[in-house]
Amino acid sequence: xxxxxxxxxxxxxxxxxxxxxxxAHSKSKDLILAYTVERGSEGLSSCKRVHEGGPTCVALSCRxxxxxxxxxxxxxxxxxxxxxxxxTTYDREKCVGCWxxxxxxxxxxxxxxxxxxxIVKCDLxxxxxxxxxxxxxxxxxxxxxxxx
Amino acid sequence: MLFQPINxxxxxxxxxxxxDACINCKVCIRQCAYDAHYWDESRxxxxxxxxxxxxxxxxxxxxxxxxxxxxxxxxxxxxxxxxKPEFIKYIYKQADTxxxxxxxxxxxxxxxxxxxxxxxxDASQVTNPxxxxxxxxxxxxxxxxxxxxxxxxxxxxxxxxKLKTKLSPNIELNYPLMFSAMSFGSxxxxxxxxxxxxxxxxxxxxxxxxGGLHKTLYQYGKNTIVQVASGRFGVHRxxxxxxxxxxIKVGQGAKPGIGGHLxxxxxxxxxxxxxxxxxxxxxxxxxxxxxxxxxxxxHQLIFALKEASEYRVPVxxxxxxxxxxxxxxxxxxRAGADIVAIDGMRGGTxxxxxxxxxxxxxxIELALAQVDQRLRDEGIRNRASIVAAGGIRxxxxxxxxxxxxxxxxxxxxxxxxxxxxxxxGKCYTGKCPWGIATNDAKLAKRQNPxxxxxxxxxxxxxxxxxxxxxxxxxxxxSIESLRGNRDKLRAVGLSDTEMDILxxxxxxx
Numbered sequence: 001x002x003x004x005x006x007x008x009x010x011x012x013x014x015x016x017x018x019x020x021x022x023x024a025h026s027k028s029k030d031l032i033l034a035y036t037v038e039r040g041s042e043g044l045s046s047c048k049r050v051h052e053g054g055p056t057c058v059a060l061s062c063r064x065x066x067x068x069x070x071x072x073x074x075x076x077x078x079x080x081x082x083x084x085x086x087x088t089t090y091d092r093e094k095c096v097g098c099w100x101x102x103x104x105x106x107x108x109x110x111x112x113x114x115x116x117x118x119i120v121k122c123d124l125x126x127x128x129x130x131x132x133x134x135x136x137x138x139x140x141x142x143x144x145x146x147x148x
Numbered sequence: 149m150l151f152q153p154i155n156x157x158x159x160x161x162x163x164x165x166x167x168d169a170c171i172n173c174k175v176c177i178r179q180c181a182y183d184a185h186y187w188d189e190s191r192x193x194x195x196x197x198x199x200x201x202x203x204x205x206x207x208x209x210x211x212x213x214x215x216x217x218x219x220x221x222x223x224x225x226x227x228x229x230x231x232k233p234e235f236i237k238y239i240y241k242q243a244d245t246x247x248x249x250x251x252x253x254x255x256x257x258x259x260x261x262x263x264x265x266x267x268x269x270d271a272s273q274v275t276n277p278x279x280x281x282x283x284x285x286x287x288x289x290x291x292x293x294x295x296x297x298x299x300x301x302x303x304x305x306x307x308x309x310k311l312k313t314k315l316s317p318n319i320e321l322n323y324p325l326m327f328s329a330m331s332f333g334s335x336x337x338x339x340x341x342x343x344x345x346x347x348x349x350x351x352x353x354x355x356x357x358x359g360g361l362h363k364t365l366y367q368y369g370k371n372t373i374v375q376v377a378s379g380r381f382g383v384h385r386x387x388x389x390x391x392x393x394x395x396i397k398v399g400q401g402a403k404p405g406i407g408g409h410l411x412x413x414x415x416x417x418x419x420x421x422x423x424x425x426x427x428x429x430x431x432x433x434x435x436x437x438x439x440x441x442x443x444x445x446x447h448q449l450i451f452a453l454k455e456a457s458e459y460r461v462p463v464x465x466x467x468x469x470x471x472x473x474x475x476x477x478x479x480x481x482r483a484g485a486d487i488v489a490i491d492g493m494r495g496g497t498x499x500x501x502x503x504x505x506x507x508x509x510x511x512i513e514l515a516l517a518q519v520d521q522r523l524r525d526e527g528i529r530n531r532a533s534i535v536a537a538g539g540i541r542x543x544x545x546x547x548x549x550x551x552x553x554x555x556x557x558x559x560x561x562x563x564x565x566x567x568x569x570x571x572x573g574k575c576y577t578g579k580c581p582w583g584i585a586t587n588d589a590k591l592a593k594r595q596n597p598x599x600x601x602x603x604x605x606x607x608x609x610x611x612x613x614x615x616x617x618x619x620x621x622x623x624x625x626s627i628e629s630l631r632g633n634r635d636k637l638r639a640v641g642l643s644d645t646e647m648d649i650l651x652x653x654x655x656x657x
Contacts, residue, residue, distance in 0.1 A: 010596040012583075014175055019212050032213055035171040055589035139210060140596045 001086030004124065004132050004145050006059045011050070011142040013057035018046040020137030021061075024125050043115030047122040048134050059134065059143060062109040062122035064088045070121075073104035079121075090121050152199075155240040161201040162221045169215035170194065176207035176216060181579040181591060204572040206581035238502070251502040252575030252585065254402060254494045254539060254561055262494075263513035263646075264545045268655055270636045272623035279625050281616035287626040288612060290556050292393070292533040293318035293462035293486040316486060317462050319373070319393045322351030323612050324550060324627050327604070328491075328537050328558030329375050329397065329466070331357030332382075333410045333419040333431065334498035334575070335584055336592040339567065342600035344368035349601070350608050355558070358382075358397055358408065358433060360422040366390050373464065376453065378407055379433035381423040388456045393487070396449060398437065399468030401495030401538035404509045408433035409499065414578050414587045447483035454484070462486035469493060469515030469538065470508075474522035481523060481532040489558060490515050492538030496561040498585050499576035512538045513552060517650045520553025520632055529632075543614035552650065553632040566607045567600045 019031055026034035026044055038044040048061045068088045071079045078094035079101055081087075097117025102110050111120045124145075125132045135143045163184065172194045176185040184200035185207060187193075201218065208216045225233050238249055272278040279286070294316035304310040327343050334357065343354040348371045355373045360382015365372070374391035376383050388394055399405065410419075410431040420427040440446050450463050464487035465480045467473070477488050492512025497505065516536045523529040536549040537558035546557045565571070568582040575585035583594025619627065622636055630636060638655040639647050647654060 010593050012594050013590070014178055014210060015173070016175060016210070016212055019173055019175075032169065032171055035173060055593075137212075140594065141599055142596070 001064065002145050002147050003064055004061065004122075004135055004143055005148065007142045007144065008056055008058040009142075010140045011057045011059055012140050013050055013052055014139065015050050016137050016139060017048045017059045017134035017143060018050060020133040021046040021048045021122075024128055024133035043113055045111065045114060045120050047111075047120055049111075059138075060107065060109060061134070062088060062105075063107060064122075064124065069104040069106060070101035070110060073100040075100055085126075087124055087126065088121075089126075090119065090123065092118055095119060153244060155237075155244070156199050158223075158237060158240065159199040159201065159221055161203040162198050162219050163196040163201055163207075164217040164219055165194075165196065166213075166215040166217070169213040171213055171215075173212065175210055175212060179206045179210050179581060181206075181581040181586075181588075182574075182577075202572045202574045203570070204574065204581045205570045209568075249502040250499055250576045251505055251573055252497060252499055253569075253571050253573045254496040255506045256571075256573070257506045260493070260511060262539070263511055263642075263650065264539075264541070264548055266640055266642050266646075267513075267548050267650075267652065268638050268640060269544070269547060269551070269618060269622065270638070271621040276623045278623050279620035281613075281620040284620075285625065286616040286619060287628070288323050288615060290321040290324040290627060291318040292321065292464075292535065292555055294532060295530040297530060317460055319353060319462060319487075320351075321353065321556060323608055324546065324554075324556040324615075325608055325611065326352055326373070326535070326556060326558050327354035327563050328495075328560040329355035329357040329373075329395070330498070330560050330564075331359030331375075331410070332362060332422055333359040333414055333587070335564075336587050336595065337362060337418055338592055338595040338597050339584060339600060340365060341597040342567070342595065342604060343563070344372065345597065345601040346604035346608070347371040349605050352608065353392060355395060356382075356391070359410070359419065359431075360424065361387055361390055362418065362422045375466075376449075377433055378435070378437045379431060381425060381431055381433070384424075385456060388453060389458075389460075391461065393461050393464055394453050394457060395464040395466055395487075395489065396437075396446070396453070396485075397466045398440070398446075399466070399470070399491065400497060401468045401491030401493050401509055401512070402497035403500035403504045404468030404470050404493075405435060406501070406504055407435040411578065416587050416589075419587060443479040443483050446480065446485075450484045464489050464535070466491060466535075466537075468495075468508075469510045469512055471510065473510070473515045474518040477519040477534075478522055478526055478528070481528050485532055487533045487535060487555075488519065489535040489537055490519055491558075492516075492536070495538030496564070497575075512536055512549075514646075514649050516549060516554055517552045517634075521651055524553075524632070543611040544618065546611065547615055547618045547630065548637060550627060550630050551633050551636045553634075555631060562607065563604050566603045567595060 023031045023034045026038050050059045071081050076094045076096045078091045080089050082089050095118050135145045182200045185196045188195040208218050296313050300312040301309045302312045332340050344365050347354040348368050353371050353373050356375050358375050358377030369390045372391040373393040375395045377397040412428045412430045425431050465485040466489035469490050469492045493509030533555035535556050536554035540557045540559040549557050580586040583591050634651045637652045639652050640655050
């Protein structure tokens with residue numbers, strides 16, 4: 001399957017991918033409202049995290065593993081592996097907020113929702129026609145969605 | 149400003165932040181290499197310090213909500229035709245520092261005419277047909293190097309004609325364009341990779357500049373001109389044999405008569421190995437070559453390099469356009485150079501004293517016309533190609549340069565603009581926010597060679613199409629037919645002396 005791969009050699013640490021993710025998952029689809037309003041009122045957060053250490057930075061999110069530890073750990077069946085698309089999907093309704101997936105994920109790619117007993121996880125922008133927002137927004141082509 | 153020198157507020161730019169659009173996302177803080185934007189912990193918002201802004205526009209370009217506007221500071225000194233604001237600011241700075249004023253990029257001064265803008269091209273009407281380059285073949289291929297005075301033919305055993313004349317080595321270019329010398333060190337490795345890849349894809353050449361050639365770039369040798377400058381950085385046998393040509397850099401348009409200085413901070417591991425200088429030590433190129441004090445000495449160096457490269461590649465000599473350029477060029481050709489590159493006073497640089505950059509040398513247009521004429525008058529024009537450099541902004545400049553007698557043009561500032569440069573002129577700080585004139589690991593990676601190479605290729609393709617259109621309009625189907633064809637040029641608003649030097653008639657004549 002096509003996954004989003006970060007390129008640490010050319011990630012410039014601008015965090016624009018985070019803003020794109022935030023906007024893509026907002027109700028308003030407007031960066032200014034998403035960042036200034038929805039982030040506070042609804043706990044809207046980015047699935048993408050830019051990690052920095054010295055001159056190195058890299059934007060990480062769920063890797064949609066072939067054998068996801070989070071799915072194995074999920075007690076409610078909220079996390080599933082979609083055999084057709086290859087995505088690791090998350091059903092918000094089923095999630096009980098037990099954080100088993102957070103503990104299980106070896107990449108730290110799952111975060112707690114800041115306000116509710118839910119998680120925040122990359123869905124590869126399943127509903128976005130142009131593909132993942134982070135890839136489209138990266139100004140330095142340091143995020144690529146491709147088959148490897 | 150509290151606790152600051154009193155002239156600190158006489159800065160050049162103002163940062164205007166649209167309060168409705170700014171979301172305090174800090175992208176500007178992360179992008180600014182000069183700390184002009186900062187997070188104010190007590191106010192819990194992004195603030196800025198206008199005095200630190202260099203006008204590079206990086207924050208404006210990357211602001212995700214278009215909330216930023218970089219403007220010239222509106223504050224103005226009382227009008228004074230003699231004491232223009234830049235001179236007043238120079239004095240304040242020098243009174244503070246006691247130092248030479250450093251600058252980067254080409255001279256921005258407006259009082260020296262840009263002759264490209266005073267020259268107009270011809271087009272065919274009625275009496276001769278223009279050519280549509282999309283329907284008919286159009287030749288931009290250019291060969292740089294010595295050409296024979298005459299060709300002699302014999303017959304091979306089977307009776308077919310055979311060339312008897314031994315041809316000199318030439319550089320073959322698909323476009324009459326080359327990326328001019330920008331050393332590895334002054335710009336970073338990512339851009340050298342990009343230039344090498346772009347030149348290879350385009351079938352043109354790029355110039356290593358004086359900083360040697362990184363081992364991993366030897367594979368692009370067919371599209372590389374290796375440069376030998378006064379510091380001899382990175383020069384060794386393999387280097388001399390790595391490229392399609394060798395260039396002796398005597399002078400640079402932006403700073404004729406002075407050497408170069410790459411500060412130690414820019415000498416990282418890779419630059420140190422490539423330049424063959426210790427890590428972190430300043431790399432100083434002397435003003436003269438210490439083995440060239442005459443045309444005879446130059447002759448020796450040219451042939452030393454030809455010997456070292458077994459006469460396989462042409463040798464170029466690059467000089468700055470100065471007062472006596474035609475006679476110097478004649479001497480260079482007679483010394484055995486296959487290519488003479490002339491760099492005009494508006495050429496770019498990574499660092500030069502502002503006074504030198506803005507006051508020394510002459511415009512490329514005048515130098516080029518004079519050199520071409522002098523070599524023709526002396527009957528030695530065929531012995532060397534002429535490459536014009538220093539302030540080539542667009543395809544029309546290229547066409548005009550070729551009509552004035554150039555075989556090809558070097559361009560570098562345009563290539564840097566293609567990858568984001570905004571001519572802020574702070575290259576000498578080593579903190580280029582566009583990741584160009586910097587070896588800082590965090591800044592240099594702002595140039596992704598994949599993107600940069602593509603942009604450079606696009607630029608040359610675009611110029612190529614435009615050159616073809618202009619040639620076709622003039623009824624020419626080959627760049628060769630334009631070379632030195634000054635009848636295709638007319639001047640507007642130039643004096644008789646200027647037109648005499650350029651060898652062109654006034655428009656209407």
